[in-house]
Amino acid sequence: MRSFDLPGDKSISHRALILAAVSAGRARIRGVLPSADVASTAGVLTALGVAVPPLDPTEMVISGVGLRGLSAPQIDLDCGNSGTTARLLAGLLAGAGLPARLIGDTSLSARPMRRVAEPLRAMGADVTTSASGGLPMTLGSRALHALTWRSEVPSAQVKSALLLAGLMAGVHVAVDEPVPTRDHTERMLRAAGVDVHLEGTEVVLEPKDRIALDTIEIPGDCSSAAFLLGLALLGGSPALALRGVGVNPGRTGAIEALRRMGASIRCEAERVFGEEPVATLIAEPSVLRGITIGGAEIPALIDELPLLACVAARAEGETRVSGAGELRVKESDRIRAVVENLRAIGAEAEECSDGFVVRGSDRPLHGTVRTHGDHRIAMAFGILGALPGNAITIDDPSCVRVSWPTFWDVLRDAT
Ligand code: S3P
Numbered sequence: 259m260r261s262f263d264l265p266g267d268k269s270i271s272h273r274a275l276i277l278a279a280v281s282a283g284r285a286r287i288r289g290v291l292p293s294a295d296v297a298s299t300a301g302v303l304t305a306l307g308v309a310v311p312p313l314d315p316t317e318m319v320i321s322g323v324g325l326r327g328l329s330a331p332q333i334d335l336d337c338g339n340s341g342t343t344a345r346l347l348a349g350l351l352a353g354a355g356l357p358a359r360l361i362g363d364t365s366l367s368a369r370p371m372r373r374v375a376e377p378l379r380a381m382g383a384d385v386t387t388s389a390s391g392g393l394p395m396t397l398g399s400r401a402l403h404a405l406t407w408r409s410e411v412p413s414a415q416v417k418s419a420l421l422l423a424g425l426m427a428g429v430h431v432a433v434d435e436p437v438p439t440r441d442h443t444e445r446m447l448r449a450a451g452v453d454v455h456l457e458g459t460e461v462v463l464e465p466k467d468r469i470a471l472d473t474i475e476i477p478g479d480c481s482s483a484a485f486l487l488g489l490a491l492l493g494g495s496p497a498l499a500l501r502g503v504g505v506n507p508g509r510t511g512a513i514e515a516l517r518r519m520g521a522s523i524r525c526e527a528e529r530v531f532g533e534e535p536v537a538t539l540i541a542e543p544s545v546l547r548g549i550t551i552g553g554a555e556i557p558a559l560i561d562e563l564p565l566l567a568c569v570a571a572r573a574e575g576e577t578r579v580s581g582a583g584e585l586r587v588k589e590s591d592r593i594r595a596v597v598e599n600l601r602a603i604g605a606e607a608e609e610c611s612d613g614f615v616v617r618g619s620d621r622p623l624h625g626t627v628r629t630h631g632d633h634r635i636a637m638a639f640g641i642l643g644a645l646p647g648n649a650i651t652i653d654d655p656s657c658v659r660v661s662w663p664t665f666w667d668v669l670r671d672a673t
Contacts, residue, residue, distance in 0.1 A: 261499040264478030266291035279308040281322035289476035298338035305331040337362040349419025352383040353426025367393040402427035414439035428465040440508035445533035475532035477504035490541035497542040511558030519546040548575035564638035570616040571605040579613035590630035624649040633660040
């Protein structure tokens with residue numbers, strides 16, 4: 259059996275840099291993901307006066323400037339392609355009362371920012387988005403007050419932005435989530451000494467004057483692991499063991515869905531790594547059948563739906579996904595991109611307003627995939643392309659730099 263270590267978790271890497279930047283004293287970060295998205299967060303923090311060393315997965319040390327120590331930026335803050343950077347830092351900046359302007363690439367500029375601007379305004383912040391509700395987003399300097407907010411869309415980015423705003427402004431925040439989302443921010447805040455707890459469906463943060471972090475251990479990225487699981491399940495490689503993968507329940511929906519499809523995925527060596535549960539995931543070639551995916555399970559597998567669609571193209575029968583309208587406002591319109599590309603390579607798929615239907619087959623798949631610059635589209639179809647008998651060209655393979663710069667090398671090693 260072949261074993262692989264996964265790159266550091268992207269969501270947790272952003273949070274580690276942000277919280278280390280505003281903590282008191284030095285924080286050690288181990289396992290950071292050296293990717294373009296995380297570099298965007300590092301770049302913005304640098305523009306706020308934090309000395310951020312180069313992204314080094316072995317270890318990087320950040321000397322935090324404290325909750326009141328950030329400086330007003332002299333330049334536009336470039337979030338690149340990263341929604342997590344734009345939304346989390348909007349909350350941080352609003353809470354710090356620092357005037358700033360957040361910008362991004364074409365894809366990010368078109369993504370919805372009102373979902374974060376509106377609750378920040380409800381806290382008293384002076385925030386404007388572009389006319390279409392995207393970037394550029396400008397933040398003025400105003401003191402914030404306490405907030406109780408019910409999110410319309412389940413979004414860990416919005417929840418995290420509001421918790422960071424409350425932390426920086428020193429005010430009480432309660433976020434009521436329609437469906438629970440990944441809780442990495444809450445776990446890391448607790449490790450930093452903040453009282454963040456659940457009251458029913460509300461995530462509540464109590465104000466605090468200072469935070470301190472010692473060592474942050476970042477597990478392997480569960481969303482990246484999903485691509486290699488797909489490869490092994492579809493027989494593109496022998497059985498694979500993926501070590502040190504984060505298995506936070508807010509992230510493991512795809513593993514549950516794959517198991518429902520008949521996948522053999524074992525979880526071994528489970529332990530707690532820093533604040534997060536990790537495990538070795540072992541996947542073996544499996545006979546898969548179509549399933550229905552929807553409702554409350556969507557947030558825990560939202561980023562894995564392109565991969566699940568590609569796996570479904572090789573399963574017996576039909577896979578139906580609904581309740582996933584959020585896919586239309588990710589790095590690309592992932593519902594359209596998945597369906598158009600599956601059809602372009604000879605698979606059967608249909609678009610729905612909030613999901614898609616894929617009918618599996620074992621016929622050879624060939625053609626060119628248009629990624630629309632979306633890393634997860636490139637990697638999901640890269641897995642299908644690595645299966646014997648398929649011949650698939652990806653139009654922009656380099657877009658994987660956003661979350662997994664060495665993906666194509668690892669894929670070659672794994673097959
Ligand atoms: C993320 C939350 C999710 C996810 C994204 C990363 C995060 O987005 O899709 O890739 O790090 O908080 P939403 O908050 O928009 O659901």
